[in-house]
Amino acid sequence: MLTLTRKTEYAMIAVCHLAHAGHKVVSARDIAEAHGVPLPLLMNVLKRLNRTGHVHSVRGAKGGYVLAVPPEQFTLDGLIEAIEGPVHLVRCTNPAKNARRCTLTGPCPVRGSVRKVHDRLRDFLGAVTIADLAFGDRPDAGETPKVIA
Amino acid sequence: MLTLTRKTEYAMIAVCHLAHAGHKVVSARDIAEAHGVPLPLLMNVLKRLNRTGHVHSVRGAKGGYVLAVPPEQFTLDGLIEAIEGPVHLVRCTNPAKNARRCTLTGPCPVRGSVRKVHDRLRDFLGAVTIADLAFGDRPDAGETPKVIA
DNA sequence: TAAATATAGCATCTTGGCAGTCCTGTTTCA
DNA sequence: TGAAACAGGACTGCCAAGATGCTATATTTA
Known part of the structure; x- marks a missing residue:
């Protein structure tokens, strides 16, 4: 049907959330809870975006993700x-x-x-x-x- | 991957063929042979386009399909x-x-x-x-x- | 230093839809 | 009457999407 996959939908939500957060580190859990997205799937998506260089990841407690690309160029x-x-x-x-x-x-x-x-x-x-x-x-x-x- | 299905590809080819044929009746076989499209699949597609009213069908020997909608409005x-x-x-x-x-x-x-x-x-x-x-x-x-x- | 938190990287399993095939029936022409 | 061509399905195999789970690694905090 010429449709984006759910993963892409989740990615859009996550990335927009990060765009709103600015330079603040946000955990996958926070994003998932904010929008009711299933956490494991969201993590898959964010892991992939990390590998492609679109987001930076911060490991460990208080870790999470930050946009690696300015929203205007993404x-x-x-x-x-x-x-x-x-x-x-x-x-x-x-x-x-x-x-x-x-x-x-x-x-x-x-x-x-x-x-x-x-x-x-x-x-x-x-x-x-x-x-x-x-x-x-x-x-x-x-x-x-x-x-x- | 935000991709059209093959059926849609076949439909595009068939419909363009019919557009070129003008008001002449063209059989599915002719279209299939002209472009190397698998005939059974092409027939599935044309049957569907007939049901949706985008092409007219002519049954029987010497039958085939004609565009039911002007190409400019399709x-x-x-x-x-x-x-x-x-x-x-x-x-x-x-x-x-x-x-x-x-x-x-x-x-x-x-x-x-x-x-x-x-x-x-x-x-x-x-x-x-x-x-x-x-x-x-x-x-x-x-x-x-x-x-x- | 141990526990808790959070990401990294796989592997695995299920499911739905696409792609393809086949069969039976109907219509029309020669 | 037989051949050609469409009508309308049912059916199957396969692959990618969707979803889940496990283990390892890094960092913070108590």
């Missing part, structure tokens, strides 16, 4: 990529070795056009930042994206 | 919805009774913002038409969509 596209892997609208935009490639044997009539839609989608997701998600209550900036070919 | 959003069900970036935008709802027990810090992103995404997909996919070789119309909050 894009939705980056977040999705960190959790789910890079966005690929269709298989043929995915150059990964182990990706299940397009199996068409004939010429693909939509290859070029779809590629453009895909690029626009990534531009779109790359233009949404965590700051937008966390603080964005600008009633309605921006307009409907123009279309492509 | 949006990518509509196609995805026909095949996969409506696009919902996150669960909380899905009002369906049987949808697995957001299970947050606490206040959701990103609800409103994500909703806006979701709306923009649908606007974006709703602005891409089959005509764009089938005939669109306008080298690069449109620009990167503005962002929202």
Whole structure:
């Protein structure tokens, strides 16, 4: 259904929480309790974001997490990529070795056009930042994206 | 990974083929052979598009399919919805009774913002038409969509 | 120094949906 | 009447998402 995974949803919540906390260290438990997110899952997500360098971790008692990237530079596209892997609208935009490639044997009539839609989608997701998600209550900036070919 | 399903890929190909064929009736077999799409899967897809009213079917020998909607009015959003069900970036935008709802027990810090992103995404997909996919070789119309909050 | 807290890094298990196949029926043309 | 082509399903295998658990490591605090 063209849907983000739950892990990504949890990640959005966690990262926005951290954005609000500023430079304060916040434990996974605190975040989980604040929003009713299952703690073990949230920890999985935060561990992954730590490995990708999007958050810093502080171990031990009084430990927790801090954003490692300014919310204004932390894009939705980056977040999705960190959790789910890079966005690929269709298989043929995915150059990964182990990706299940397009199996068409004939010429693909939509290859070029779809590629453009895909690029626009990534531009779109790359233009949404965590700051937008966390603080964005600008009633309605921006307009409907123009279309492509 | 925020990816369209293969069925949707097949649907895009089929619909673009029909768009090129104009008012001529084209059989599923012809489409399948033209692009190397597995026939049984293509038939599943076309049957569904027929039920949703996006294509007309002609039964019997010499039968096949014709577009029921002008390519300029047939949006990518509509196609995805026909095949996969409506696009919902996150669960909380899905009002369906049987949808697995957001299970947050606490206040959701990103609800409103994500909703806006979701709306923009649908606007974006709703602005891409089959005509764009089938005939669109306008080298690069449109620009990167503005962002929202 | 011991206990408590919290993250790190795996491994494992379950489940749902996608992808693919098959079968039976109906319609139309030659 | 037979072949071609769509209609409408039921069914299965497989994989990724979702979820859980365990052990190790680091840090604070009493």
